[in-house]
Amino acid sequence: MVFSVRHSRLLLASAGIALIAGQAQAQMQTPGTAPAQGPDAPRTTAPAADPQGDAPIVPDAEFDKALPPLSGDLDAPLEPMPADTKAPATTAPATTPAADAAAQQPITPGTLPPPPAVDPALAQPLEPLSTFNTEPLRSVADVKDEDAPDIRYTNEVRGLDPLGLTDEFNSLSALREGKGKADNATQVAARGREDEQLAVRLMKSLGYYDATAISTVETLSGSEQKIKAIVSATPGQQYKLGTITVKADPTTPPDLVRRELPLRTGDPIEALRVQGAEANVSLKLPQQGYPFVKVGERDILLDEQTARGDYTLPVDTGPRSSFGVLRTEGEPVFDLKHLNVFPRFDEGELYDNRKADDLREALVATGLFNGVGVQPVRTGTILPDGTEQVDLIIRQSRGPAKSLSGGAGFQTGQGVTVEGTFTNRNRFPPEGALILGAIAGTQQQGLSATFRRQNAGKRDRTVTLVASALRANYDAFEAFTGTLSGRISYDSTPIWQKKFTYAYGFELVGTNESVFDFAENDRVRRTYGVLALPGQVQFDTSDNLLNPTRGYRLKLSLSPETSVQGAVRPYGRSLIEGTAYYPVSDSLVIAGRVRAGSIFGIARDDIAPSRRYYGGGGGSVRGYGFQRLGPLEPESSLVPGDEDRDEVKDLRPIGGRSLNEFSIEARYRFGNFGIVPFIDGGNTYESTLPNGSDLRFGAGIGGRFYTNFGPMRVDVATPLNPRPGDAKVALYISIGQAF
Missing domain, CATH: 3.10.20.310 (membrane protein fhac)
Structure with a gap:
């Protein structure tokens, strides 16, 4: 049917063309008879009547019958349309001079029909606006205090x-x-x-x-x-991975990219799974010598019949690289000599972006940068092992070097302590800090000045010099002490927690203290001079410095000392401590601590009271007052009638030469909060070695609030076997776990 209609249109078009051509030929054969047209044409003849103007319209049946037969062959040639010899010649209608003249005459007044009558209502005055309702329509958004039409x-x-x-x-x-x-x-x-x-x-x-x-x-x-x-x-059917293809240059080892893309044929095509696998490639390859890896756009071709998707991933690995040298640009906080103290890699070592990140974090930890970046750059130098040397550009932006800090705490027996510190971290470049500190509390007051150089020739090695003056007024002693000390330490940091750390140094101490004189059966004041060479080593396998949840720590401290008070008396102080942490579950950790100490080579009464061992307090046996555990003054020292000291509770501790302590805690954490029930035990003794007798126990419960810099601790404890004069409840508030 479509083809037939197409042929009909072609035939009708041919007929129209033939008719127009016939008219043009007839006019050319009769020159001078064509009517003139245009504005200058003469208008002398009347318009000719249309001979077919009143003829009836040809019916459809007669019109269809007059059409020539159509062929269904699309390739047949078009038939010529026969000329219509009966059609009369057409001429353009002509106008008469009379009609043309009438059209040019001007309008004569009175010849137009009269205008219609005016509506009387239109002549009336307008109503005043006050008679209209001018309140606008309200939408749902306009309704404030009423019930909305919701x-x-x-x-x-x-x-x-x-x-x-x-x-x-x-x-x-x-x-x-x-x-x-x-x-x-x-x-x-x-x-x-x-x-x-x-x-x-x-x-x-x-x-x-x-x-x-x-x-x-x-x-x-x-x-x-x-x-x-x-x-x-x-959901319909779930599509799964079909073939997995990685398009990448050769690597070392050869299957490195595919090995680090944890996708398998048959795995569901889950968005998170696929994105995570591709992210793993971007993460792992820079750790294995490819710092410039780029993961391209994945292509997954789905097959509805098998519900499989063939996965293709292009990866530009870049060159396999090794560490080169450091470069620097920007504001010079550190020069290249000091910058080379921080890396934990050697030149020529296979590139690992974890070590580059560690370098940046160590620089940030100095607190001297407003911003610092570490970026690998290609050099084009090929090393003998086939890797390309990659240098690290360190972009420095100087930050403020000065800061103020403070802290506060409270412990039963020690009272309130408030500390403030002013620090200029780069007063003596590089990283030579000047620290001025002050402490004010109910039982101690003091000032100190500290010089500290961090990363001194070696990363995380610190050199410290301290000069301080302190007044301490405790139950055990009252002392005015001046100290000059120096210390070299190799410490763990939150960025790099080390298994083995150490510290050693010296102390020069001059102190005037109250001490109980058994010969006089009363307290007297004596002045001591002390020279000490303290040292410490620690082995640490715990998982966190401030809030460990697994592992253990072993620490040994040894300090050869000489006490000068009328005579020179050398002696030694030793202390060994072990802590362990066992995670029972994700929210519960069992923590334990044991500690033992000994002072040997000197009589107890020849040791300055501030350098003896004491027990009790927040870092010792909780439930007992600060330094309250251990030997006390004899009851004979109480003077009858002395209103200030006529009770057993006023017997003051005099310290000992040895101690032993243990603690166990159940640290239960929920979110940023925690509950910690605990039990502590221990004592101090006059003997050189602890004998384990007369242990005192305390128990309690603590609350923890975990912050990004460590837990805040509140412990409440009570002594389980108190002595006369021991308080029933002790409170401890500080930062950090008890151990």
Whole structure:
């Protein structure tokens, strides 16, 4: 049928062309008879009448019969249209001179019809505006204090529970976000359409690429304004990985990229799984010598018949590289000599971006930079092992070097302590800090000045010189002490926690203290001079400096000392301590501590009281006052009638030459908070070695608030076998775990 209509149109067009051509030929054969046209043409003849103007319209049947027969052959040539010899010649109509002259005459007044009569209502004056209601229409958004014309709805999602997507859908749902209220049903339907798309996106993220969803709105019976919006999800089939192809240059080892892309044939094509696998390539290759790796755009070709997707990933690995030298640009906080103290890698070592990140973190930890960046750059130098040398550019931006800090704490028996510190971290470059400190408390007051150089010739090695003056007034002693000390230490830091650390140094101490004189049966003041060479080593396998949850620590301290008080008396101080941490679960850690100390080579009464061993307090046996455990003054020292000291509780500790302590805690954490029940035990003794007798126990419970710089601790404890005069309850507030 289409082809026949096409032929008909061609034949009709041919006939039209033939007719026009015939008319043109007739006019050319009769020159001078064609009517003139245009504005200058003479208008002397009357218009000729149309001979067919009154003829009836040819019926369709007669018109169709006059058409030539059509052929169904598309390739047949077009037949010529026969000329119509009976058609009369057409001429253009002509106008008469009379009609033309009449058209040029001006309008004569009175010849037009009269205008219509004016409506009397239009002649009346307008009504004043005050008679009209000028209050504008209000929309739903204009209603503030009145009940808005809204509707209530409930919503439900179906089909996502088996996929485990209901919770995620509800957290992102537009219907849920509307909280069951809308202006009208159209708004509810629009939110439903948004949730349709959300449901499809979530299902596709799990590999259901044929997923569909539809939302419907139902009116609940019994309520005209209560409707229910339902989103029904249909996941369809889940697509899984087919062939996995990685397009990358050769690597060392050869399967490096594929090994670090943890995808397997048959795995569901889940968005998070695929993105995580590609991120793993970007993470692991720079750790194995490829710092310039770039992961391209993945291509997954899905097959509906097999529900498989062939996965292709282009990876530009870049050259296999080794560490070169450091360069620097920007504001020079450190020169290259000091910068080369920080790296934990050697030149020529296979590149590992973890070590480059460690370098940047160590620079940040100095606190002297406003911003610092470490970026690898290619050099084009090929080393003998085939790797390319990569230099590290360190971009420095100077930051403020001065800071103020402070802290406060409270312990029963020690009172309130407030400390403040002013630090200029780069007063003596590089990293030579000047620290001025002050301490003010109910039982101690003092000032100190400290010079500290960090990363002194070696990363995390610190040289410290301290000059201080302190007044301490405790139950055990009252002392005015001046100290000059120096220390070299190799310490752990939050960036690099080391298994083995050490410290050694010297102390020059001059102190005037109150001491109990057994010969006089009373306290007297004596002045001591002490020279000490303290040293310490520690082995640490714990997982965190401030809040360990697994591992153990062993620490040994040894200090040869000489006490000068009338005579020179050399002696030694030793202390050994071990702590262990065992995670029972993710939220519960059992922590334990044991400690033992000994002073040998000198009588107790020849040792300055401030350098003896004491027990009790927040870092010792909780439940007992600070330094309250151990030998006390004899009761004979009490003077009858002395209103200030006529009770046993006023017997003051005099310290000992040895101690032993242990503690066990159950650290239960929930979120940023924790509860810690604990039990402590221990004592101090006059003997050189602890004998384990007369142990005193304390128990209690603590609260923890965990911050990014460590836990804040509040412990409440009570002595289980108190002596006369021991308090019933002790409170400790500080920062950090007890051990």
